[in-house]
Amino acid sequence: MARKVVITGLGATTPIGGDVPTMWKNALKGVSGARTLEDEWVAKYDLPVHFAARCSTPASDVLTRVEAKRMDPSTQFGVIAAREAWADAGITDIDHDRLAVAFATGIGGVWTLLDAWDTLKEKGPRRVLPMTVPMLMPNGVAAAVSLDLGARAGAHTPVSACASGTEAMHLGLDLIRSGKADVVMCGGAEAAIHPMPLAAFSSMQALSRRNDDPEHASRPYDLDRDGFVMGEGAGALVLEAEEHALARGARIYGELAGTSVTADAYHITAPDPEGLGATRALKAAMFDGRIQAADVVHVNAHATSTPVGDKPEYTALRAALGAQVDNVAVSATKSQMGHLLGASGAVEAVLTVLAVYERQAPLTINLENQDPEIPLDVVTSARSLPAGDIVALSNSFGFGGHNAVIAIRSV
Amino acid sequence: MASNEEILAGLAEIVNEETGLAADAVELDKSFTEDLDIDSISMMTIVVNAEEKFGVRIPDEEVKNLKTVGDAVNFIANAQA
Structure with a gap:
C-alpha cells in the first residue's frame, strides 16, 4: 500500500491576493486582476497587448531590499508563497534531510536574463552582475526555497511550460510515496510580464487583444474569448506523508490522492x-x-x-x-x-x-x-x-x- | 578626487546597498569576509559598483588582496591619484 500524502500548508501571491486568505476571498467573490500596464515600455516597443495581471502585492512590500536584490522576480514570488505555506503548515520539528523541494517555473529568470543582456550591450561585460547566473537559472526558485527552509532531500524544478506547477505536485507525490522524503514544499512561480515575452506570446496570437477592457479580457468558455491574459505570481503547498502529519497533530486540508x-x-x-x-x-x-x-x-x-x-x-x-x-x-x-x-x-x-x-x-x-x-x-x-x-x-x-x-x- | 573619508563613506553605502549591513559597521579595520561576512559574489558586486562610483579599475587579480575595508579605501585612493 502506497504511503498516503496529505496537504498541510498553503501559500500564494497572485493578481487577486498577496496571500491565501485574500486570494480565496476574492476567488469566491469573482474579481479581475487584469489592468492596463502603465510601463513606458508598452508604448516604446509598440506592444500589441497593453495589459496584464500583476501580483496585487508587490514583492518589495514583503521581502527586504537585500533579499530581493539577490532573487529574480519569479524567485521572489516563489519564496513569498513558500514562506506562507510553511508557516501555515506549522512544522516546528523536522528532519531536514527528509524535507524536499519541488518548485516549478515555466520560463525562469527572464527579467534577470534580459536585464543582464541590456547591461552588457549598454555598459559592457564588467557591469554584468556576478549574481546573474544564479538569478536567471530556472532552478533558482527551487534552490532559494531549499536554502530558506533548509530542505536537504533534493531541490527539484519540473519545467513543462504551463503544466510545470502541476507537474511539481506529481513529483512531490512521488518523492513521498517512494520514501525519498517525508515532507515536500511544492509550488510554482512565474514573473514574465516583460516586453519580450509579451511580444512573443502576442506573435503566436496567444494573448487577448482586448486592450480597451482588460478586466473582461480573460473569458474562458465565452464565445468572444480571444486569448489568455498574462499573469504572474506563485503558489505553494506543503505535502506531507500522512503518518508524519498525524504524528504532529497537523491540520490536514485534503489528500493528494493521485497525479x-x-x-x-x-x-x-x-x-x-x-x-x-x-x-x-x-x-x-x-x-x-x-x-x-x-x-x-x-x-x-x-x-x-x-x-x-x-x-x-x-x-x-x-x-x-x-x-x-x-x-x-x-x-x-x-x-x-x-x-x-x-x-x-x-x-x-x-x-x-x-x-x-x-x-x-x-x-x-x-x-x-x-x-x-x-x-x-x-x-x-x-x-x-x-x-x-x-x-x-x-x-x-x-x-x-x-x-x-x-x-x-x-x- | 575623493578624500579617504569620502571613499570610506561611499564604500559603506555600496556595502549597505548590497548586503543590508549598517553603513557605520563598515570601518577601516574590518575584514570583508571575517567581520562583514561578505561572500565572493557580493564582493565582486561591491567591486564593480565601486569602480563605477569612483571611476577606477580594480583588476580581478587585485580583489583577493583587498582583505579589509582599509585595503579597499587605499587601493581606490591610489588608483585615483
Whole structure:
C-alpha cells in the first residue's frame, strides 16, 4: 500500500491576493486582476497587448531590499508563497534531510536574463552582475526555497511550460510515496510580464487583444474569448506523508490522492484537437488515486481563454468522466487572475485544495455567452460542493504537449 | 578626487546597498569576509559598483588582496591619484 500524502500548508501571491486568505476571498467573490500596464515600455516597443495581471502585492512590500536584490522576480514570488505555506503548515520539528523541494517555473529568470543582456550591450561585460547566473537559472526558485527552509532531500524544478506547477505536485507525490522524503514544499512561480515575452506570446496570437477592457479580457468558455491574459505570481503547498502529519497533530486540508503526467506527441504548441493526451492524463490520475468518475464533483480547469485551447479540455473531461461530467462544477479561475504560466498549476492546486476543504467552488467571471460546443456546468455564482467524500481535479496543459492532472480527495 | 573619508563613506553605502549591513559597521579595520561576512559574489558586486562610483579599475587579480575595508579605501585612493 502506497504511503498516503496529505496537504498541510498553503501559500500564494497572485493578481487577486498577496496571500491565501485574500486570494480565496476574492476567488469566491469573482474579481479581475487584469489592468492596463502603465510601463513606458508598452508604448516604446509598440506592444500589441497593453495589459496584464500583476501580483496585487508587490514583492518589495514583503521581502527586504537585500533579499530581493539577490532573487529574480519569479524567485521572489516563489519564496513569498513558500514562506506562507510553511508557516501555515506549522512544522516546528523536522528532519531536514527528509524535507524536499519541488518548485516549478515555466520560463525562469527572464527579467534577470534580459536585464543582464541590456547591461552588457549598454555598459559592457564588467557591469554584468556576478549574481546573474544564479538569478536567471530556472532552478533558482527551487534552490532559494531549499536554502530558506533548509530542505536537504533534493531541490527539484519540473519545467513543462504551463503544466510545470502541476507537474511539481506529481513529483512531490512521488518523492513521498517512494520514501525519498517525508515532507515536500511544492509550488510554482512565474514573473514574465516583460516586453519580450509579451511580444512573443502576442506573435503566436496567444494573448487577448482586448486592450480597451482588460478586466473582461480573460473569458474562458465565452464565445468572444480571444486569448489568455498574462499573469504572474506563485503558489505553494506543503505535502506531507500522512503518518508524519498525524504524528504532529497537523491540520490536514485534503489528500493528494493521485497525479499523472502525459505527453501529446502531437504538435509543439497546438493541443491535440481530440484531447487524447489530456484524456489519458485524467484517466491516469484517477487510476492512480483509485477514483471513480462518480467521486468527482469539481474541476479546476486549465481553461486559458484561447479559442483553440478550451474545447479539447472539455472533450477530454467528457471522455474521462463520462456522463458524470454533467454533474461536475467547473471553475476557470484564470478568468480572474490571468494565466500564471508555470505558476498556474500550483496556484490552482491551492484553490482546488481549498474548494475541497471549504466545500466552495471559486468563480468563473466574464462568461456571458457560453460556447455551445463546451456545455460544461461552469461555476459563475456562489456554489457549495456536496458533503461526504468528494474528489476534485485540477488540469494543466503546457506548450510542448504536456498534460498534468492532480486529484484532491477530502479527508 | 575623493578624500579617504569620502571613499570610506561611499564604500559603506555600496556595502549597505548590497548586503543590508549598517553603513557605520563598515570601518577601516574590518575584514570583508571575517567581520562583514561578505561572500565572493557580493564582493565582486561591491567591486564593480565601486569602480563605477569612483571611476577606477580594480583588476580581478587585485580583489583577493583587498582583505579589509582599509585595503579597499587605499587601493581606490591610489588608483585615483
